[in-house]
Amino acid sequence: MTTSRYPTGYDLLLDPRANKGTAFSIDERQLCRIHGLLPPTVSTPRLQVERFMENLRNMPDDLSRYISLNALQDLNEKLFYRVAMEHTQEVMPLVYTPTVGLACQKYGLIFSKPKGLFISILDKGHVYDVLRNWPIDDVRAVVVTDGERILGLGDLGCNGMGIPVGKLSLYTALAGVRPQYCLPVTLDVGTNNEHFLNDKYYLGLRHKRVTGKEYDDFVDEFMQAIVKRFGQQCLIQFEDFANHNAFRFLKKYRDLYCTFNDDIQGTASVAVAGILSSTRITGAKLADSRFVFYGAGEASIGISDLLVVAMEREGLSAEQARKNIFLVDSKGLIVKNRPAGGLNEEKLRYAHEHEPITNLIDIVRTIKPAYLIGAAGQGPAFTREILELMASINKHPVIFALSNPTSKAECTAREAYETTKGQCVFASGSPFPNVEYNGKTYIPGQGNNSYIFPGIGLAIVTCNIRHIPDELFYLAAKTLSEQVGDEDLKVGLVYPPIEKIRDVSRKIAVALAEYAYEKNLAALYPRPNNLEEFIQSQQYAVEYEDIVPPRWDWPSKTLAKL
Numbered sequence: 001m002t003t004s005r006y007p008t009g010y011d012l013l014l015d016p017r018a019n020k021g022t023a024f025s026i027d028e029r030q031l032c033r034i035h036g037l038l039p040p041t042v043s044t045p046r047l048q049v050e051r052f053m054e055n056l057r058n059m060p061d062d063l064s065r066y067i068s069l070n071a072l073q074d075l076n077e078k079l080f081y082r083v084a085m086e087h088t089q090e091v092m093p094l095v096y097t098p099t100v101g102l103a104c105q106k107y108g109l110i111f112s113k114p115k116g117l118f119i120s121i122l123d124k125g126h127v128y129d130v131l132r133n134w135p136i137d138d139v140r141a142v143v144v145t146d147g148e149r150i151l152g153l154g155d156l157g158c159n160g161m162g163i164p165v166g167k168l169s170l171y172t173a174l175a176g177v178r179p180q181y182c183l184p185v186t187l188d189v190g191t192n193n194e195h196f197l198n199d200k201y202y203l204g205l206r207h208k209r210v211t212g213k214e215y216d217d218f219v220d221e222f223m224q225a226i227v228k229r230f231g232q233q234c235l236i237q238f239e240d241f242a243n244h245n246a247f248r249f250l251k252k253y254r255d256l257y258c259t260f261n262d263d264i265q266g267t268a269s270v271a272v273a274g275i276l277s278s279t280r281i282t283g284a285k286l287a288d289s290r291f292v293f294y295g296a297g298e299a300s301i302g303i304s305d306l307l308v309v310a311m312e313r314e315g316l317s318a319e320q321a322r323k324n325i326f327l328v329d330s331k332g333l334i335v336k337n338r339p340a341g342g343l344n345e346e347k348l349r350y351a352h353e354h355e356p357i358t359n360l361i362d363i364v365r366t367i368k369p370a371y372l373i374g375a376a377g378q379g380p381a382f383t384r385e386i387l388e389l390m391a392s393i394n395k396h397p398v399i400f401a402l403s404n405p406t407s408k409a410e411c412t413a414r415e416a417y418e419t420t421k422g423q424c425v426f427a428s429g430s431p432f433p434n435v436e437y438n439g440k441t442y443i444p445g446q447g448n449n450s451y452i453f454p455g456i457g458l459a460i461v462t463c464n465i466r467h468i469p470d471e472l473f474y475l476a477a478k479t480l481s482e483q484v485g486d487e488d489l490k491v492g493l494v495y496p497p498i499e500k501i502r503d504v505s506r507k508i509a510v511a512l513a514e515y516a517y518e519k520n521l522a523a524l525y526p527r528p529n530n531l532e533e534f535i536q537s538q539q540y541a542v543e544y545e546d547i548v549p550p551r552w553d554w555p556s557k558t559l560a561k562l
């Protein structure tokens with residue numbers, strides 16, 4: 001990866017950022033001394049995409065497709081993003097959820113080239129030195145994980161690297177953040193995953209997780225080192241940390257750094273967007289609806305907190321709003337009279353004065369919610385009986401199965417539509433195919449934070465937003481929901497179609513940038529007059545750059561004078 005001088009000769013073909021592969025023109029091949037290293041026919045970028053897709057479709061399984069896309073990213077970055085942008089619907093599930101989950105489980109087998117930094121607890125005291133090994137100085141967005149809660153798959157240790165890599169690929173593919181601004185990081189503090197500790201191919205540290213003060217000091221050092229290396233305005237997105245750490249770090253760092261937690265705040269924003277859109281189908285106000293969350297972790301608490309903000313906009317007090325929200329954890333409905341020590345601070349906010357109920361179906365029967373939202377990462381929990389019950393309580397029950405990857409979803413799209421006789425409003429965290437039911441096609445929306453974090457990233461890296469207040473996530477949710485057309489709702493979509501996602505991300509970025517300038521949070525001065533045009537001008541383009549300078553076709557009269 002060359003940062004300054006343009007590579008020539010064989011090196012040019014090894015530089016993914018400059019390489020055009022068979023699309024180098026004959027002039028370029030001669031000028032750059034690669035003539036003869038490529039077969040003589042020059043391909044158009046269109047043909048390169050077609051050729052790649054043909055190969056991809058012929059592969060035996062999705063893991064092979066993931067490996068192939070990764071290899072393309074290492075070989076020819078522009079072509080990789082052209083493929084990802086022109087075939088988003090097909091390629092996104094391969095570079096991201098759900099295939100990335102499988103890729104993380106197999107990371108020890110498939111790791112090939114560095115795409116980010118592995119910083120281990122053994123580097124404690126030298127984190128800044130490790131960051132200096134990254135070849136690019138102008139990094140503006142870091143996605144970091146410690147691998148402890150990868151999707152709904154649990155502790156995958158250093159194999160979690162697939163997640164920051166996948167997230168940042170979407171920064172570029174879905175929002176046009178330039179890839180050179182992005183840095184994926186995995187903090188390896190060990191793993192409690194026995195399988196990996198005994199797996200000869202596992203590439204991370206082979207001991208149990210370091211916890212307590214030593215772990216906290218390490219993460220502190222990392223945060224400080226990022227600022228020292230890349231500047232105060234560098235965005236740090238926390239991803240797939242375990243519950244107990246995710247909330248602590250968000251509280252600790254949110255006012256000191258430009259940071260957010262995607263699993264708490266990003267997921268909250270996308271879910272609230274879907275909820276706002278669903279009210280256009282159900283016709284009910286949020287303030288008059290009850291919500292049952294299956295799961296009481298990062299996603300459920302994050303969504304609940306943002307939902308309270310949304311209900312406050314409808315005129316409720318926060319306390320009244322919380323009365324509409326019911327959380328269910330592994331012990332059942334969260335109620336006040338749990339044995340002492342049973343509830344953390346976040347759950348306590350939503351604890352009701354109520355008899356304990358342990359069973360989800362009994363909880364639904366008693367609470368009679370309009371919304372049933374699954375984010376427990378426990379797999380199928382919304383049984384046929386529960387879905388039928390939801391349909392008997394509501395004309396249009398809203399069912400969100402948000403857990404990832406697909407195997408962890410609370411129900412499938414087909415189960416939801418069939419059991420509710422096509423009446424439900426459905427969304428899921430992982431993609432599901434369209435469902436034909438009773439002569440109608442339903443398109444399940446993907447309530448995944450990928451509708452949110454790329455737009456947030458784009459606003460931050462283009463306008464140098466210094467802090468990320470909660471209001472930005474509400475604004476992102478509202479902006480996303482406003483992009484849903486009546487024709488989308490008719491087929492069941494509570495999100496804009498995925499093909500529009502780049503425009504949607506830009507709209508989110510513009511809304512956030514406007515707010516940031518209003519509140520003095522944006523450090524880029526002067527404020528661009530037209531934020532939409534400015535942000536668009538900063539987006540990554542997949543067109544190859546010309547290498548050969550334009551010819552000087554001087555008129556012959558001028559030549560004669562020389």
Ligand SMILES: O=C([O-])CC(=O)C(=O)O
Nearest residue numbers: 097151240263404448449
């Ligand atoms: O990565 C995804 O698909 C969404 C997400 O943040 C998670 O499930 O942890």
Ligand SMILES: [Mg+2]
Nearest residue numbers: 151239240263
């Ligand atoms: Mg996540």
